[in-house]
Amino acid sequence: MKDWLLDLFFPPKCIFCQKLLPDSETMYCSACGHGLPETDEIRPIPFTKGCRAPFHYRGDVREALLRFKFGGRSHYADPFAAMMAVKLREVNADLITWVPVSRLRRFSRGYDQAQLLAEAAAKELNLPCVSALNKRHRKKQSRISGFASRKANISGAFTAVNPEQIKGKTIILIDDICTTGATMGEAAYVLHLAGAAAIHGAVYAIAKNR
Numbered sequence: 001m002k003d004w005l006l007d008l009f010f011p012p013k014c015i016f017c018q019k020l021l022p023d024s025e026t027m028y029c030s031a032c033g034h035g036l037p038e039t040d041e042i043r044p045i046p047f048t049k050g051c052r053a054p055f056h057y058r059g060d061v062r063e064a065l066l067r068f069k070f071g072g073r074s075h076y077a078d079p080f081a082a083m084m085a086v087k088l089r090e091v092n093a094d095l096i097t098w099v100p101v102s103r104l105r106r107f108s109r110g111y112d113q114a115q116l117l118a119e120a121a122a123k124e125l126n127l128p129c130v131s132a133l134n135k136r137h138r139k140k141q142s143r144i145s146g147f148a149s150r151k152a153n154i155s156g157a158f159t160a161v162n163p164e165q166i167k168g169k170t171i172i173l174i175d176d177i178c179t180t181g182a183t184m185g186e187a188a189y190v191l192h193l194a195g196a197a198a199i200h201g202a203v204y205a206i207a208k209n210r
């Protein structure tokens, strides 16, 4: 559909407060823009150069992520990725990939939210987006308490799709959120074993490490 036609039927709304946006504003309204929990943190994660994020996981940022993941707002991938890309401009990467959900999870949700973010970020940064990892279905991470048992649950969960496309490459590894970093660390480990030269993590929101 043409942009003006899309705007007619789906007028752009602030991704945080969901109010209609004035023509002068994109992604989010100026009122929301003033209170966003921005961060410059680069969270240390094994086998990566750290994980960057535009935001802390709280308030409106958290609510928007929940709508993106569970409320069918898959089009939030574009604004989220645009904000993530700001944090990635200084990274000299060869390609972008993502921490995948299992095929079963993707089927039940209809999309892989990290893949949508990776594809949108790749467009922003003018880099190729590559499916580099597969994931087997495991017990839901949020239903398991404790770092050690979460780590055990994902151990061996990922496999490299095609190590040849990873070897010697500097890679941006995308996910939607980073909490303990265990999942991203596991995915990065597999990329590392496949011969990646460097791995830079990036998420939309970074949560407190409980």
Ligand SMILES: [Zn+2]
Pocket: 014, 015, 016, 017, 018, 019, 028, 029, 030, 031, 032, 033
């Ligand atoms: Zn707003």
